[in-house]
Amino acid sequence: MTGEPGTRAEPIVLADHLSKWYGQVIGLNDVSVTLPPGITGLLGPNGAGKSTFMKLVTGQLKPSKGSITVLGEPIWRNPGLYTRIGFCPEQDAFYERMTGLEWVTALVRLNGVDDTEAAAMARRALETVELLDAANKKIGAYSKGMRQRVKMAQALAHDPQLLILDEPLSGMDPLARRKTIRLIKEWGRAGRSVLVSSHILHEIESMTANILLINQGRILAEGNVHQIRDLIDKHPHSVYIKADHTRALAREFLGHDDVLSLKFEGEAVVVQTGQPDAFYSRLTDLAASGELGAIHEVTSPDDNLQAVFQYLVKS
Amino acid sequence: MSAPATRRATPSVFTSALRIFDLSLGQMLWSRRSVFLGLLLGGPVLLAIALRVVSALYASGFRINGAQAAGPSVFGMMIWLLYIRFIVPVLGVFYGTSLIADEVDDKTITYLFTRPIPRRAVLFGKFLAYLVCTVLLVLPSVMFVFFLIVPIGGSGIGEAFPALLADLAMLAIGLAAYGAVFALVGTRLKRPLIIGLVFAFGWEPAVLLFPGYLKRMTVAYYLQALVRHEMPQDSAVSMLLQVFREVPSIPVSLASLAVIIGVTLWLAGQAVEQREFVLDQ
Numbered sequence: 001m002t003g004e005p006g007t008r009a010e011p012i013v014l015a016d017h018l019s020k021w022y023g024q025v026i027g028l029n030d031v032s033v034t035l036p037p038g039i040t041g042l043l044g045p046n047g048a049g050k051s052t053f054m055k056l057v058t059g060q061l062k063p064s065k066g067s068i069t070v071l072g073e074p075i076w077r078n079p080g081l082y083t084r085i086g087f088c089p090e091q092d093a094f095y096e097r098m099t100g101l102e103w104v105t106a107l108v109r110l111n112g113v114d115d116t117e118a119a120a121m122a123r124r125a126l127e128t129v130e131l132l133d134a135a136n137k138k139i140g141a142y143s144k145g146m147r148q149r150v151k152m153a154q155a156l157a158h159d160p161q162l163l164i165l166d167e168p169l170s171g172m173d174p175l176a177r178r179k180t181i182r183l184i185k186e187w188g189r190a191g192r193s194v195l196v197s198s199h200i201l202h203e204i205e206s207m208t209a210n211i212l213l214i215n216q217g218r219i220l221a222e223g224n225v226h227q228i229r230d231l232i233d234k235h236p237h238s239v240y241i242k243a244d245h246t247r248a249l250a251r252e253f254l255g256h257d258d259v260l261s262l263k264f265e266g267e268a269v270v271v272q273t274g275q276p277d278a279f280y281s282r283l284t285d286l287a288a289s290g291e292l293g294a295i296h297e298v299t300s301p302d303d304n305l306q307a308v309f310q311y312l313v314k315s
Numbered sequence: 316m317s318a319p320a321t322r323r324a325t326p327s328v329f330t331s332a333l334r335i336f337d338l339s340l341g342q343m344l345w346s347r348r349s350v351f352l353g354l355l356l357g358g359p360v361l362l363a364i365a366l367r368v369v370s371a372l373y374a375s376g377f378r379i380n381g382a383q384a385a386g387p388s389v390f391g392m393m394i395w396l397l398y399i400r401f402i403v404p405v406l407g408v409f410y411g412t413s414l415i416a417d418e419v420d421d422k423t424i425t426y427l428f429t430r431p432i433p434r435r436a437v438l439f440g441k442f443l444a445y446l447v448c449t450v451l452l453v454l455p456s457v458m459f460v461f462f463l464i465v466p467i468g469g470s471g472i473g474e475a476f477p478a479l480l481a482d483l484a485m486l487a488i489g490l491a492a493y494g495a496v497f498a499l500v501g502t503r504l505k506r507p508l509i510i511g512l513v514f515a516f517g518w519e520p521a522v523l524l525f526p527g528y529l530k531r532m533t534v535a536y537y538l539q540a541l542v543r544h545e546m547p548q549d550s551a552v553s554m555l556l557q558v559f560r561e562v563p564s565i566p567v568s569l570a571s572l573a574v575i576i577g578v579t580l581w582l583a584g585q586a587v588e589q590r591e592f593v594l595d596q
Contacts, residue, residue, distance in 0.1 A: 020592065061591050077588065080325045082431040089429075091594065095342055095421035106338045110430035112326040154426065257439050 009037045011073050012162050012193040013057055017066035017248035020052050025054035028219040039188040041204030043195040050197045054166045056088045071162060083111060086155035090166040092147060096140035100131060100150045103139060104157055111158045125157035144171035144297055163187060165196040169203050173295050174287040181206050200300045202276040236260050237276040239300050242268045244293030252292060331432035335440025343448045346408060356456040359397050362465035370467045386467035386477050393460060394482050395542050399489055404515035406449045407493025412501035412511050414441040415470035415587060422594050435584030442498055449490045478543060487539040492534045492572050499579040502586035
């Protein structure tokens, strides 16, 4: 398998009438989908079934019905396949007392490499996510963005063919976001495949045009979904920003037409924008210049996406 | 960026377990559970200090129900009643039932189950870490108690030292047996902590008091054969201890304990291989 995007290569994920239920609750309902090599975005609001799909793709859950193969092999109880897969989970969970380098090294060792090679691979991965300077700091002392990046490092350290990222940009500051998006795109260009989930359309769009829309345990649409793009402008997009000087930021935002409203929540400001592309671009420039202090965290609730999905389901 | 990696041979269960052991030992040693149980292990030391003070104040020595008790006998009783019958099961219950549950609760299990290692290697590695961690917790406590209690009544430390080594080996075997049993409980049953406590402090003491075959369904029955200490005689306590000491031979006990450890660990490993672990979002 070459993994070259756009070629008729083996699909990276093949789900056939895949269902998963937890007791009486349906997590995923009769999903049949073929994901091509390259970057695929899995988009859906919270509770849509993204995490269930991700857990089935990564072999953490066994299908209740149907089948799933990853890189041509069934994944459930097939540990050998994890040499070719890297997974960055959504949850913010770590061995807090370990340093970033110790943690990534320890996990890479589980791939069967010796100590020296594991340490070298871990260093390379931390360098890739620009965390080498903090490699010897305890993870417990990392910021939210650093924790996201060290999770990414453990996923890509063993140079996998398929990288599976569950909400990788969550909580990152604008600069880290931009770098991570660039990294994911580079990864795709280098012939690897990436399956990345998010509840933020704008994020997914910035990485790939190949999108899989999921809601209420079903796949709504797949492929190059341009129409979805037009829906963004019809539904205001909320952005939650934690920064040193939220009031100064708010004053700056108010000078632009695309900002529809804003409110303060503790030390954060929540902005509603009708043009997320323009807003994020400006926000990243502001973070890079540092003229209004540091921007620590940027997140987006999925209300706007939920509205888009409601529109899609109705139409 | 380099070309995609080719498929690498997956490590064996043994190698994987050793790497999980490396990863887990430090976490386990410095966990809140270890701190709490470390404090619990200070209890016998405090008791030993108290006994030492009492024996120093009363030159006539130390008596249990009127019978003269030498230091090694008191030490033997403490090993059996405090360590084997209480502390070792407590350690087994609290660590054994949580070998996998801790990783699930902390949501770190994902990192281990998405690596090219058999899932049972995670359990075996964590079991090894448990064994080393609990031995490291128990060892200083037993040593302190030994050096405080054995000299009471003029007994020599040197001649009692081989018995101490045997006791430490017995405690390690007890920790392994209880840990394996409770690892099985933790991976197969709901509410493992309650079931474990009922087993250790309800079922075991109850069936050990009565003659019959039921006591063979306990770990303590086989462990008591390994207790080599002479106990004080001509007292109610010694009579009770004689009832407890209706025991199998040492080879039978060792073989039975080996079977218990092997079978329960294997079954626990199978459970981890087959079970889905759904993390709370």
